[in-house]
Amino acid sequence: xxxxxxxxxxxxxxxxxxxxxxxxxxxxxxxxxxxxxxxxxxxxxxxxxxxxxxxxxxxxxxxxxxxxxxxxxxxxxxxxxxxxxxxxxxxxxxxxxxxxxxxxxxxxxxxxxxxxxxxxxxxxxxxxxxxxxxxxxxxxxxxxxxxxxxxxxxxxxxxxxxxxxxxxxxxxxxxxxxxxxxxxxxxxxxxxxxxxxxxxxxxxxxxxxxxxxxxxxxxxxxxxxxxxxxxxxxxxxxxxxxxxxxxxxxxxxxx
Amino acid sequence: xxxxxxxxxxxxxxxxxxxxxxxxxxxxxxxxxxxxxxxxxxxxxxxxxxxxxxxxxxxxxxxxxxxxxxxxxxxxxxxxxxxxxxxxxxxxxxxxxxxxxxxxxxxxxxxxxxxxxxxxxxxxxxxxxxxxxxxxxxxxxxxxxxxxxxxxxxxxxxxxxxxxxxxxxxxxxxxxxxxxxxxxxxxxxxxxxxxxxxxxxxxxxxxxxxxxxxxxxxxxxxxxxxxxxxxxxxxxxxxxxxxxxxxxxxxxxxxxxxxxxxxxxxxxxxxxxxxxxxxxxxxxxxxxxxxxxxxxxxxxxxxxxxxxxxxxxxxxxxxxxxxxxxxxxxxxxxxxxxxxxxxxxxxxxxxxxxxxxxxxxxxxxxxxxxxxxxxxxxxxxxxxxxxxxxxxxxxxxxxxxxxxxxxxxxxxxxxxxxxxxxxxxxxxxxxxxxxxxxxxxxxxxxxxxxxxxxxxxxxxxxxxxxxxxxxxxxxxxxxxxxxxxxxxxxxxxxxxxxxxxxxxxxxxxxxxxxxxxxxxxxxxxxxxxxxxxxxxxxxxxxxxxxxxxxxxxxxxxxxxxxxxxxxxxxxxxxxxxxxxxxxxxxxx
Numbered sequence: 001x002x003x004x005x006x007x008x009x010x011x012x013x014x015x016x017x018x019x020x021x022x023x024x025x026x027x028x029x030x031x032x033x034x035x036x037x038x039x040x041x042x043x044x045x046x047x048x049x050x051x052x053x054x055x056x057x058x059x060x061x062x063x064x065x066x067x068x069x070x071x072x073x074x075x076x077x078x079x080x081x082x083x084x085x086x087x088x089x090x091x092x093x094x095x096x097x098x099x100x101x102x103x104x105x106x107x108x109x110x111x112x113x114x115x116x117x118x119x120x121x122x123x124x125x126x127x128x129x130x131x132x133x134x135x136x137x138x139x140x141x142x143x144x145x146x147x148x149x150x151x152x153x154x155x156x157x158x159x160x161x162x163x164x165x166x167x168x169x170x171x172x173x174x175x176x177x178x179x180x181x182x183x184x185x186x187x188x189x190x191x192x193x194x195x196x197x198x199x200x201x202x203x204x205x206x207x208x209x210x211x212x213x214x215x216x217x218x219x220x221x222x223x224x225x226x227x228x229x230x231x232x233x234x235x236x237x238x239x240x241x242x243x244x245x246x247x248x249x250x251x252x253x254x255x
Numbered sequence: 256x257x258x259x260x261x262x263x264x265x266x267x268x269x270x271x272x273x274x275x276x277x278x279x280x281x282x283x284x285x286x287x288x289x290x291x292x293x294x295x296x297x298x299x300x301x302x303x304x305x306x307x308x309x310x311x312x313x314x315x316x317x318x319x320x321x322x323x324x325x326x327x328x329x330x331x332x333x334x335x336x337x338x339x340x341x342x343x344x345x346x347x348x349x350x351x352x353x354x355x356x357x358x359x360x361x362x363x364x365x366x367x368x369x370x371x372x373x374x375x376x377x378x379x380x381x382x383x384x385x386x387x388x389x390x391x392x393x394x395x396x397x398x399x400x401x402x403x404x405x406x407x408x409x410x411x412x413x414x415x416x417x418x419x420x421x422x423x424x425x426x427x428x429x430x431x432x433x434x435x436x437x438x439x440x441x442x443x444x445x446x447x448x449x450x451x452x453x454x455x456x457x458x459x460x461x462x463x464x465x466x467x468x469x470x471x472x473x474x475x476x477x478x479x480x481x482x483x484x485x486x487x488x489x490x491x492x493x494x495x496x497x498x499x500x501x502x503x504x505x506x507x508x509x510x511x512x513x514x515x516x517x518x519x520x521x522x523x524x525x526x527x528x529x530x531x532x533x534x535x536x537x538x539x540x541x542x543x544x545x546x547x548x549x550x551x552x553x554x555x556x557x558x559x560x561x562x563x564x565x566x567x568x569x570x571x572x573x574x575x576x577x578x579x580x581x582x583x584x585x586x587x588x589x590x591x592x593x594x595x596x597x598x599x600x601x602x603x604x605x606x607x608x609x610x611x612x613x614x615x616x617x618x619x620x621x622x623x624x625x626x627x628x629x630x631x632x633x634x635x636x637x638x639x640x641x642x643x644x645x646x647x648x649x650x651x652x653x654x655x656x657x658x659x660x661x662x663x664x665x666x667x668x669x670x671x672x673x674x675x676x677x678x679x680x681x682x683x684x685x686x687x688x689x690x691x692x693x694x695x696x697x698x699x700x701x702x703x704x705x706x707x708x709x710x711x712x713x714x715x716x717x718x719x720x721x722x723x724x725x726x727x728x729x730x731x732x733x734x735x736x737x738x739x740x741x742x743x744x745x746x747x748x749x750x751x752x753x754x755x756x757x758x759x760x761x762x763x764x765x766x767x768x769x770x771x772x773x774x775x776x777x778x779x780x781x782x783x784x785x786x787x788x789x790x791x792x793x794x795x796x797x798x799x800x801x802x803x804x805x806x807x808x809x810x811x812x813x814x815x816x817x818x819x820x821x822x823x824x825x826x827x828x829x830x831x832x833x834x835x836x837x838x839x840x841x842x843x
Contacts, residue, residue, distance in 0.1 A: 054301075054302075055304070055306060055307045056307055056310065056313060081672070081673065082672040082673070083672070083677065084673060084674050084677070086674055086677065088677050088678065088681050089677065108317075109317060112343075113325070114317075114318075114323040114324065114325055114344075115323075115324050115325060115343050115344050116324035116325055116328035116341050116342070116343045116344075117325065117343065118341075118710065118711065120709065122338070122340060124340045125333075125337065125340075126762070126764075127331075127333060127760055127761065127762040127763055127764070128331060128332070128340045128342070128763055129342060129343060129344065129346060129763050129764045130343060130344075131340055131343065169673065172672070176671075198671065198672060201672075202660060203312060203316060203660050206311070206659040206660045206663070207310075207311060207312035207316075207660060208309075208310055208311070208312065211312055219659065220659070222677070222680075222681050223659060223663065223680060223681055223684035223685070224684060224685055225619055225657060225659050225684070226619055227309070228309035228310075229309075229493070229619075230305060230309060230491055230493040230495075230502070230503075231491040231492075231493065232491065232492040232493065232494075232617075232619070232620035233448070233489070233490075233491055233492060235617065235620055236448040236449075236450055236492050236620045236625075237448050237449065237450075239450075239451040239454065240451055240614055240615050241615065242615060242617075243617050243619075243620075250306070250307050250309065250310060
């Protein structure tokens with residue numbers, strides 16, 4: 001990996017290097033006379049295996065995988081109000097937050113694939129966390145549809161993206177405070193939908209760019225976070241001094 | 256019919272810290288050891304690759320290395336009047352999964368408990384009288400600090416722990432924790448470098464008459480070769496420690512300290528992606544015969560073993576005992592029974608957040624245990640005679656990370672989105688430090704573990720049910736310590752200071768700590784404990800139950816050091832006594 005950020009080496013080269021290093025370690029184990037690995041049962045994954053690494057694949061920025069065109073317009077407008085373009089950074093849309101949300105909803109996160117999803121689904125206490133049956137993908141589909149209904153009913157048939165910035169902010173503030181209720185399902189309130197969208201937008205803005213958001217590491221530059229740098233030994237004890245280097249990303253962008 | 260497999264001397268369930276320690280010790284004693292692990296194999300080169308480990312979304316937010324609730328969830332409620340519901344995602348605590356277990360993604364805060372913690376009931380009764388602790392269900396551990404001091408020492412030298420001793424052979428040392436139990440020697444490595452926030456905290460605490468010291472860290476301050484011959488590297492303060500595997504071989508984990516040796520032994524085998532269903536007993540009900548597990552293809556296998564070691568995460572050990580029908584379930588109405596008794600946690604709240612204009616902390620330079628602490632208000636290090644609680648907290652400040660998805664504070668009153676939020680975030684990031692208190696958690700009759708009557712796992716077995724709320728004693732303690740934290744914070748003259756309060760209503764959603772203890776506690780009396788002082792089951796003599804499930808109540812600091820010291824303690828008892836003469840090591 002291009003940790004130093006100054007070589008600009010191709011990322012795939014970095015991964016090859018990792019694999020080469022890794023194969024070398026396997027080769028050491030294979031020397032005749034070296035102690036054999038203990039596992040002896042068939043069907044057991046060997047503890048060390050070549051090409052086993054599972055690097056993340058950067059998203060393809062083209063097209064939409066989950067959101068439908070009318071949903072894209074809404075989500076792009078919403079992330080642009082959560083993170084408006086100004087002198088500090090581009091807006092949420094240009095930073096890629098809508099693309100990030102789309103790819104997350106199209107994948108494991110959107111499907112709740114790692115969560116406990118067995119019934120019965122019963123209303124819970126706040127201390128018990130989300131107890132609804134809808135996955136994040138399901139919550140977006142329903143939430144965006146009902147939000148669209150609400151806006152058309154209250155703003156003369158317009159869509160969210162067609163409202164003024166002030167009107168959009170009013171709607172979002174109404175969702176956040178609970179003043180606006182949407183016809184959703186038990187256990188999933190308009191407020192919860194707002195929190196989900198805000199959380200995912202911030203995830204996209206501040207995550208590594210490989211997931212589609214934080215394009216050009218704009219969020220990291222805005223706050224001074226160095227990203228995927230991995231060695232601060234020379235700086236920890238330089239108290240109350242700025243860190244002199246810009247961020248790097250997992251796939252080797254540096255700024 | 257289950258496929259019957261050839262017997263092994265020792266069958267270990269779970270290959271995390273305790274499974275690795277027991278595996279190493281018992282293979283060294285010549286036994287043929289098999290570990291059965293539910294999750295996948297994990298090693299540094301493949302799974303904690305430096306090329307892509309610094310990924311907050313994947314590891315910290317989407318929790319890629321943790322136990323999936325889809326594989327095993329638990330239900331929770333605050334008291335028996337509520338209906339427990341499943342934690343559909345883990346939040347308050349995050350159990351590990353796979354080889355290395357939670358030892359992969361811990362912070363590396365490598366503590367010993369205080370001598371008085373092991374004799375909490377008798378010590379507090381003697382000092383303050385029985386009435387002082389009447390609302391609590393405190394118990395002694397059945398083992399003392401001095402008995403296991405050499406086990407702590409072995410674990411610290413295995414890990415290469417970085418720290419400064421406070422008391423060596425009874426002599427107080429400058430710069431260490433003067434309240435600690437006397438230790439036999441210095442830490443193997445010096446303390447980590449000190450970040451700005453910790454140095455400010457230390458100065459402020461010292462000015463108030465307290466005794467701050469560097470938190471003992473299983474993050475290495477320099478290269479190290481441990482007694483097993485395993486080499487480790489120097490910590491680079493990368494800020495991707497807790498929730499992550501260490502790509503630098505500088506956080507002490509089973510992978511970086513034991514497994515490179517253990518996995519090469521001919522008398523050791525691990526079978527991964529194999530989930531134990533239950534422990535099977537002989538017809539007499541007094542000894543275990545085998546364990547039944549599903550292999551990676553779902554084939555049911557029966558694995559006989561002479562000695563069975565339950566080495567999962569504490570909560571899972573308790574569930575396995577329930578599922579196997581071993582031990583008498585605890586009844587919170589009567590206080591009778593042992594299995595599920597004295598479930599405790601870690602008390603939080605009462606921390607302070609300090610905002611400055613003129614101080615720059617570079618929070619992204621962090622390590623899991625890059626912290627300074629003061630133990631003046633920990634345990635029974637201060638007089639409780641005129642206070643309305645027992646127990647205490649470790650006060651600390653440090654920096655573990657500056658990862659921005661979850662860590663980007665703004666001053667109180669700032670909107671959570673929009674231009675004002677952006678401006679405040681950009682102006683505030685890196686200018687904030689915090690001082691916190693990690694508090695003891697003491698047992699009460701109503702906090703316990705059992706099986707859920709409604710919810711089941713993917714195999715149809717009942718989930719574990721947690722019934723827990725913070726005891727009133729612990730809330731009073733934490734808020735009293737919180738007031739001391741506030742004094743320290745105020746003395747640093749922050750531009751803005753916010754403080755929190757501990758409160759009732761344990762919430763399963765926000766992360767607090769993965770320090771769940773009890774449920775299969777150790778002790779001297781089989782009426783109030785599941786295992787004896789060697790972690791041997793009172794009911795089934797060839798079964799040992801490792802882990803924090805053995806803690807009768809929880810002390811204020813992180814449990815891993817004590818979990819692993821007890822693992823060495825149990826391993827010694829097995830090696831020196833049990834092997835020669837199998838049977839109960841303590842008469843019931």
